[in-house]
Amino acid sequence: MTDLDDNICERYVKMITNIVILSLIICISLAFWIMSMTASTYYGNLRPISPWRWLFSVVVPVLIVSNGIKKKSLDHSGALGGLVVGFILTIANYSFFTSLLMFFLSSSKLTKWKGETKKRLDSEYKEGGQRNWVQVFCNGAVPTELALLFMIENGPGEIPIDFSKQYTASWMCLSLLAALACSAGDTWASEVGPVLSKSPPRLITTWKKVPVGTNGGVTMVGLASSLLGGTFVGLAYFLTQLIFVNDLDLSAPQWPIIAFGGIAGLLGSIVDSYLGATMQFSGKSLSGFLKKW
Numbered sequence: 001m002t003d004l005d006d007n008i009c010e011r012y013v014k015m016i017t018n019i020v021i022l023s024l025i026i027c028i029s030l031a032f033w034i035m036s037m038t039a040s041t042y043y044g045n046l047r048p049i050s051p052w053r054w055l056f057s058v059v060v061p062v063l064i065v066s067n068g069i070k071k072k073s074l075d076h077s078g079a080l081g082g083l084v085v086g087f088i089l090t091i092a093n094y095s096f097f098t099s100l101l102m103f104f105l106s107s108s109k110l111t112k113w114k115g116e117t118k119k120r121l122d123s124e125y126k127e128g129g130q131r132n133w134v135q136v137f138c139n140g141a142v143p144t145e146l147a148l149l150f151m152i153e154n155g156p157g158e159i160p161i162d163f164s165k166q167y168t169a170s171w172m173c174l175s176l177l178a179a180l181a182c183s184a185g186d187t188w189a190s191e192v193g194p195v196l197s198k199s200p201p202r203l204i205t206t207w208k209k210v211p212v213g214t215n216g217g218v219t220m221v222g223l224a225s226s227l228l229g230g231t232f233v234g235l236a237y238f239l240t241q242l243i244f245v246n247d248l249d250l251s252a253p254q255w256p257i258i259a260f261g262g263i264a265g266l267l268g269s270i271v272d273s274y275l276g277a278t279m280q281f282s283g284k285s286l287s288g289f290l291k292k293w
Contacts, residue, residue, distance in 0.1 A: 057086075074131050078136045089140075091156055093157065096176055159173070161252070177237050182269075194222075235261070238258050
C-alpha cells in the first residue's frame with residue numbers, strides 16, 4: 001500500500017505541476033498580447049498580435065509538447081523549454097513555427113530510428129531520445145532571441161524575405177532559418193550517418209579513419225544527410241511563405257530559401273565536426289583501458 005500511495009502522490013504532484021506551468025504559460029502569453037497592443041498604440045508601424053494568432057501560439061505548442069512527452073521525445077524539463085521556444089517562434093512568424101516543427105519532428109523520428117543498431121554503436125544511447133531543457137535551449141535559444149528581435153523590429157507576422165524592402169527583418173529571418181537548418185543538419189548527420197554508412201568515419205581535420213562516435217568524424221552519408229536536413233527545414237519555411245504571405249508576387253523570389261537551408265545545414269554540420277575534432281576530447285575511460293591491459 002505504501003508503494004501505491006507513493007505512486008499516486010507522485011502522479012498528483014506531476015498533475016499539479018503541469019497545471020501550474022500551463023497557467024504560467026497562459027499568463028506570460030497574455031502579457032505578450034497586452035504589450036503588443038500597447039506598443040501598437042504608441043508606435044503605429046508595429047502590428048498588434050491578433051487574438052487568433054495568440055490562441056494558436058498557445059494551443060498548438062501545448063499539443064505538440066504533450067505529444068512529445070507521450071512519445072518520450074521530451075522529458076518534463078524539455079517540455080517546459082519547448083513551450084517557451086514554441087510560443088515565441090509561433091507568435092512571431094508562422095514560418096518560424098513550421099521550420100521549428102519540422103526540425104523537431106524529423107529529429108525525434110530519426111533519433112528513435114534504428115534504435116537497436118545505435119545501442120550497439122553507442123553505449124550511452126538513450127532510448128526514445130528524450131531531450132531535456134538543456135538540449136532544447138541549445139537548439140532553440142538563438143532562434144528564440146532572433147524571433148524576439150524580429151518582433152521588436154517588425155512586429156508579429158509573416159513577411160517576404162526581400163532586402164530591398166525589409167533589410168533588417170530579412171536578415172533576422174535568414175539568420176533564424178540558418179540556426180534551425182544547422183541544428184537539423186547536425187542531427188540528421190549524427191543519426192543517419194553512423195547507421196547507413198558502409199565505411200568508417202574520417203576525422204575532418206586529417207581525413208584519417210577513426211572509430212564510430214569519434215568527435216569530428218564525418219562520412220559522406222552523414223554530410224549528405226546534413227544537406228537534406230537543412231533543405232527539409234528550408235522547404236518548410238518556403239511552403240509556409242507561399243501560404244501566408246500575400247504579396248509574394250511583388251517581392252524577390254523566395255525559392256532560394258530552400259537552397260539556403262540546405263547549405264546552412266551542410267555548413268553547420270561541417271563546422272560542428274571541425275569544432276568537435278579540435279576542441280572536444282575523444283577517448284576511452286581509464287577503467288576500460290586498465291581492463292584491456
